[in-house]
Amino acid sequence: MSLLRRHLRPYRRDILLGFGCLLITNALALTVPWLLKRVTDALRQGTTMRTVAGLAGAIATISLLLAAIRTASRLLILGASRRVVYDIRNELFAHLQSLPASFYATRRTGEIMSRAVNDLQLIRSLCGPGILNILNIVVLYSIGLTMMALIDPRLTLLAVLPYPLMLYGVFRVSRVIHERSNATQDQLAAISNKAQENLSGVAVVKAFVREDEEIAAFGELSNEYRRLSLRLARSRGLIVTLMGGLGGLSTIIVLWLGTRHIIDGRLTLGGLVAEMSYLALLTGPTIMMGWVLGVFQRGLGALQRVEAILAERSDLPGDRVAGDGPPPAGAVSLRGLTFAYAGADRPALRDIRLEVPAGSVVGVVGRVGAGKSTLVRLLAGIHPIAPGMIILGGRDLTTIPTAQLRARLGYVPQETFLFSRSVAENIALGRPGVERADIERVAALAQLTGDLPDLPQGLDSLVGERGVTLSGGQRQRVALARALLMDPALLILDDALSSVDAETEEAILKGLRGFLRDRTTFVIAHRVSTLLDADLVVALNDGRVAEAGRPADLLAAGGAFAAMVRRQQIERELEIL
């Protein structure tokens, strides 16, 4: 709620003005039955045509005014609701940018999307039509009932008898609706996720002929959604019927008692007509109440979910320190680095100790799951660590603001991610607005220049979603160029050349030699050829350093690294035989 209050504040003038207009609108609307009463009574007493025409004219004039002011009130309030949603969506987006990997690890894209799109739509209904109608209801009820009481207090009292029952019913049913509506929304999200995943992995689905299983799985989700929607529809229908039924009961009470009061001479026919049209004015909002309650419930639920995301805070120490300053220098010192992923029962890294002077090239090797990626992810400040375990350029990593840490960080993740923009825009990811010549320079370093003539518009070719229209190696090299453009002091290549052929790789490494001279580089690689030129090779095993040293020394020591080299050697010899 505080979120809404904060975002409504800038528009409070519009909203208050809108409320004012709404009040006037309702007041005007409520004079019409009164005029009807006067016409009817006049007719009953045999009046002149002039009086009738005058009263009819008054109704027409009031209605004109009413239309104008009603339009104004809706413009003001609905307009404000749109602006509020725009503001919240911007805030939410900015907040999402500040949330760390741990947040995204536990939530699916579809789920977050539905916060930023569906839920905001619900909030829009809440503070547009929702507030509008609630206000309508309050005003109509209070003024309407007063007017009715002025005409015939006893009749009115009896007419509102069903109302407490109505409120109780609403209260009970609406809680059920709330739960069911949440379950239905969740199921819809599950459907979206399924579709999203399936469509993104369509090549795998086809290659492994999984279409039928996928269709069956989707069908199950889809049918469950149908079931939940119907269950929700039943309780929604119930609330509408309840409201309508009880409202109608009032009409019948008025009709029956009214007739008797007229016959008794305590009420005029005009009075009854007016009472009836007041009740008619109230019936709409009463039936609407079911809908408005739904809007409120869904809106408040949405608000809660959005607020829950906004309450999330980054768990990275670097996001909790502020300040400007230069990015850390290149020396890296790991002092007993230990790290476990949230929820994992064993650490992914244990007591890693390593001194890396600025400007070194460090090769990291190890089996699948040994912790190589984890190590470099920690250097990039992706996961939270305790103080004193990573020292960059003499500064504790946990004291360096994240933005500073990454100002001169070049990172090529193991999984290439390209945005569906042009090759050039993908390369310039971290340096929007950079000179074209700089993009061309790093593209050349990544050996992309030779591929450009094959692409429809060279550097300006669009790469398709996640880069599907590029070959695997082309994608990796775009990611490499993107990291090089950061002018990195610390460059991290996580298996960054795995899809690149030996010849291209050789060319890249050769070209990078000069570039790397004064930068610290971590290279995770499998090919011995990549590692032999490293200043230092670290072999990880099960999260620990198995050995570390200059490649030549490690070979001589005959440990894990030597074994890996020998394995590749033997494989080769086997081939030759």
Place this chain on the structure above:
Amino acid sequence: MSPAAADDEVLGRVYDARLVRRLLEYVRPQTRLIAASLALMFAVTAAGLVQPWLIKRLIDEHIVTRRLAGAGSIALLYLAVFLVEQVTRYLQLYTMERTGQNIIRTLRDRVFAHLQRCDLAFFDRYPVGRLMTRVTTDVESLADLFSSGVVSLLGDSLKLAAIVVILLWLDARLALVTFTIVPALFLLSVFFRGRIRQAYRDVRRRIARINAYLQEAISGMLLIQLFRREAEDRRLFDSINREHRDAELRSVVFESSFSAIIELIGALATAAILWYGGGRFLRGALTLGTLVAFLEYTGRFFAPIRDLSGFYAVLQAAMASLERIFALLDDRPAIVSPAVAQPAAAASGRVEFDAVRFAYAPGREVLRDISLTIEPGEKIALVGATGSGKTTLVKLLIRLYDPTSGTIRLDGRELRDLPLPWLRRQIGIVLQDHFLFTGTVADNIAFGCGPLASERIEAAARLVHADEFIRRLPGGYGEPLLEQDALRALLRGRTAILIAHRLSTIAGADRILVMHHGRLAEQGTHRALLARGGIYARLCALQFGWEEELNARGARAAAAGAADAGAGPEEPLFAEPRVATDGEPA
């Protein structure tokens, strides 16, 4: 571009006979529900329309004459009719919702099933985000059509017609005066319809853009953060968000004024009835009860018209969605499974490429004149520079794409003549890209093999040394993760094609194919290719060139005796300054 393309931008006509006819195909299975709903709707409408008439009788027969006898039964009748209206309305709304949910479920499943048949070229053209809109939003907007639409439309029309008849019957002249309002109503609606239509179109288009943008921004959030692109990204998002807001604000203008104006017309009608009907009453041509009934009926006359104008928006959105959905369903995949019987035996695995050419986009050939034969059970390694067409070749083999010209045969039969699922089951492929499915490890390994006993899955995993690694995962074999090597184990005994950049991976391949700029530049055994001294030999030299260097270095290091591996765990391993980085040992 095919019709499924840029059509988020297009809103169709409101009524399109062709679309409706096709929709009927989905509606037909629901005939019984719809019939029930229609019957209920008649009851609801009738019950609603009897009420003003009962009021008229109450006024004329009892109130004006001040006679209480018999009034009680009218009141009871009113109560009964009212209860019937409430109950039937509930049932009617529910049957309608049910009809709608049944229909859209069928449609949703069919759209999804259709997407499973679309070929890869299709997915190259359409972003996943847009296809998602078909499966979710578009289908949902049809749900609105059914739950709040079609039958209410019929109900409303019926109600209107009935009221017209009743009013004419009560007092023809007053009725005609009341109807004078109709042309104004009609003209105004037409005017507003055009505007509202345009406004909604803009809103939809822009929310789709927000969707697409968010989709990518959230998936790539880590990169945005690592590359510190947040501010730039916020700026872009703000401009998209702002455009959406402005479109919404335009639609608000029309929405707000339209309903107010319809209400105004209703009120003017009331004034006209009072003025003209009052005159007739004074002249004794009309009873008071009739006048009051007229007002009641006119009130019920405008409500359906208002609803109908609301329905218009629903209908329009639904028609646009329908058009997009059908356009998608009409998009005939270029690659379909031919209607032929499945070969009885598994393929022996003889693969032939005959003068195959292929281009993703016209004029940009990626494969040029590829001819080759792979013998049954042969293990092939495909090597070559990045972008040379290796992945593409494999995609053609499992018919993710069809060649632009030339033919591919399996066991002597052209691929186009083989059942697609059968074909794909015959050929084991390890795709280059990791696609992580949120299934479990077991699911992913079982991909394409049908139901596999879990021991067999584990055995396959052990084969590729993934076993230990999988066991360490928190959920053991239940952990969601794909291990490519494990898939590879399943290739045993099949004709296999491996794309390899690490030459060590190709150990044991029977034959090596070397791709170069879309051509098959060399092929043969490792030794033959080495002997030939071409591209492959050069690749090998590059990859294994380290060996000689290694020997030299190893010798030197051993001489220096500088092995650090024995350093204690408490001390930093490498305190001494490193060697120079010029790439050559000092």
